[in-house]
Amino acid sequence: MKIAVIGSGMAGLATARILKDAGHDITIFEALAGRGMDSHTVIFEDGLIDAPLRVMNPHLWKNTLSLAAYLGIPTFPVRTYMACSWLFENKTETWLTTTRSRIGNFPIINNRKGIKQYGWRLVKGMLQLKTAIHQFFKSKNQDITLAEFMNQHHIEEVFWHGAVMPVLYTICTCNPKTIGEWPAKPLLIFLRQLTDGDALLRLQGGTPALVDKLIQGIEIRSGSAITQITEKDDQILVMNETGENDYFDRVVVATPTNKIDEFLDPIQFADDIALLKQFRFEQGDLVIHTDPSVMPPQRKDWAVLSYMMDRQFTRQQFTVWLNSIEPSLVGKTPVFQTWRPVTDIDPKKIISTVTLNRAVVDSKTVALNKALQERHRSLDRKIFYCGSWSCDGLPILESAVTSAMHIAEIFGAPLDFVGLKPKVEVAPELGY
Numbered sequence: 407m408k409i410a411v412i413g414s415g416m417a418g419l420a421t422a423r424i425l426k427d428a429g430h431d432i433t434i435f436e437a438l439a440g441r442g443m444d445s446h447t448v449i450f451e452d453g454l455i456d457a458p459l460r461v462m463n464p465h466l467w468k469n470t471l472s473l474a475a476y477l478g479i480p481t482f483p484v485r486t487y488m489a490c491s492w493l494f495e496n497k498t499e500t501w502l503t504t505t506r507s508r509i510g511n512f513p514i515i516n517n518r519k520g521i522k523q524y525g526w527r528l529v530k531g532m533l534q535l536k537t538a539i540h541q542f543f544k545s546k547n548q549d550i551t552l553a554e555f556m557n558q559h560h561i562e563e564v565f566w567h568g569a570v571m572p573v574l575y576t577i578c579t580c581n582p583k584t585i586g587e588w589p590a591k592p593l594l595i596f597l598r599q600l601t602d603g604d605a606l607l608r609l610q611g612g613t614p615a616l617v618d619k620l621i622q623g624i625e626i627r628s629g630s631a632i633t634q635i636t637e638k639d640d641q642i643l644v645m646n647e648t649g650e651n652d653y654f655d656r657v658v659v660a661t662p663t664n665k666i667d668e669f670l671d672p673i674q675f676a677d678d679i680a681l682l683k684q685f686r687f688e689q690g691d692l693v694i695h696t697d698p699s700v701m702p703p704q705r706k707d708w709a710v711l712s713y714m715m716d717r718q719f720t721r722q723q724f725t726v727w728l729n730s731i732e733p734s735l736v737g738k739t740p741v742f743q744t745w746r747p748v749t750d751i752d753p754k755k756i757i758s759t760v761t762l763n764r765a766v767v768d769s770k771t772v773a774l775n776k777a778l779q780e781r782h783r784s785l786d787r788k789i790f791y792c793g794s795w796s797c798d799g800l801p802i803l804e805s806a807v808t809s810a811m812h813i814a815e816i817f818g819a820p821l822d823f824v825g826l827k828p829k830v831e832v833a834p835e836l837g838y
């Protein structure tokens with residue numbers, strides 16, 4: 407079939423690759439210049455900055471890593487220790503740094519001050535969380551939000567808000583308040599897996615290496631947003647801003663759904679629009695820069711992940727120190743990515759600011775997805791939707807790939823990559 411894929415994020419590219427390999431004729435349409443998924447990548451002092459940076463746990467990103475393995479892209483392990491600092495009125499003070507123990511590989515507190523001031527409360531909090539997670543997965547009612555989970559279990563405040571919520575904030579990258587409305591289950595699965603201690607993996611060559619392979623042999627028309635999708639007779643007319651148009655047998659829309667009414671025919675697709683507009687998204691700025699004020703004041707405390715928060719946990723930000731996680735940046739000027747900065751970043755040190763859209767999940771998302779998948783099954787359907795938002799669980803790259811796999815199943819396309827294990831090669835530049 408002749409198929410148009412709208413959007414070249416992870417979901418669109420994975421769909422395009424799978425359907426192309428199944429023998430279909432694919433055209434991708436992308437609003438941004440180049441390929442959507444790596445359109446914000448920056449080259450800095452000959453090194454690679456992925457924006458956003460992508461790291462993956464082998465259990466939680468199973469399908470994404472299998473797809474990378476299928477495409478011949480090796481991975482390398484990265485260490486994601488963290489440092490947490492209080493933002494006081496007149497100073498910043500690091501109160502927690504972590505490393506992992508040699509035996510058991512569980513996270514341990516690395517700084518004396520942290521142990522002295524908060525050690526017992528952090529250990530207590532960790533044990534309380536483990537017990538609470540255990541009880542949750544044994545309980546019958548797992549259909550609760552994270553806020554409800556928190557109300558049911560007492561967990562030390564400094565551990566929960568100072569060490570756990572920042573990690574969830576890194577994954578969810580939405581307003582910290584919104585995280586409370588998320589279903590607890592996928593977040594707790596995530597936390598359980600993370601505390602098990604498997605190293606996170608990154609793709610060699612970063613996001614561009616993956617995109618190169620995903621898009622190989624597929625036509626992409628980029629730099630022009632789709633403005634119209636209309637069903638005509640037995641086909642679907644697709645038109646973009648520059649007026650290019652073409653007819654297709656099927657269309658897969660792999661964009662966020664908040665602006666879907668700007669291009670879907672409002673009468674033909676009224677029911678789809680009504681459903682899709684209920685999925686929620688948030689926007690935020692990712693600032694790429696060289697201002698070290700986002701790191702702990704003392705160099706010895708620097709870690710890959712630097713969390714900063716006020717003592718009331720009302721202002722918080724996280725920063726990734728890119729040189730310690732990307733081999734091509736080792737030995738170069740320290741460079742950082744800060745998500746939604748709440749501290750001042752020197753404008754002269756900003757390399758780029760990227761506005762990113764992020765799907766957020768609430769108690770309605772599972773039901774909405776069920777309704778969408780049911781709609782997809784109707785026999786005369788020619789238009790389908792996917793994206794990290796259209797999957798139960800966390801809206802990450804993995805859910806984007808999983809949503810593409812749902813589309814593949816509808817088309818009867820083989821999923822040859824499933825089950826392949828990622829090739830892991832140590833990056834010697836990182837020194838571990």
Ligand SMILES: Cc1cc2nc3c(=O)[nH]c(=O)nc-3n(C[C@H](O)[C@H](O)[C@H](O)COP(=O)(O)OP(=O)(O)OC[C@H]3O[C@@H](n4cnc5c(N)ncnc54)[C@H](O)[C@@H]3O)c2cc1C
Nearest residue numbers: 413415416417437442458460461631632661793794802803
């Ligand atoms: C700061 C941050 C950090 C993150 N870190 C991670 C991480 O470490 N690991 C992880 O797994 N996930 C991470 N994520 C989430 C992950 O990036 C997303 O879940 C994933 O990229 C979503 O992919 P997608 O294909 O569903 O959507 P998108 O990436 O949003 O792709 C949609 C594409 O459609 C295009 N488009 C939109 N409208 C039109 C139109 N009208 N016509 C043509 N094209 C259009 C857009 O330009 C875009 O390229 C992070 C997200 C953020 C914000």
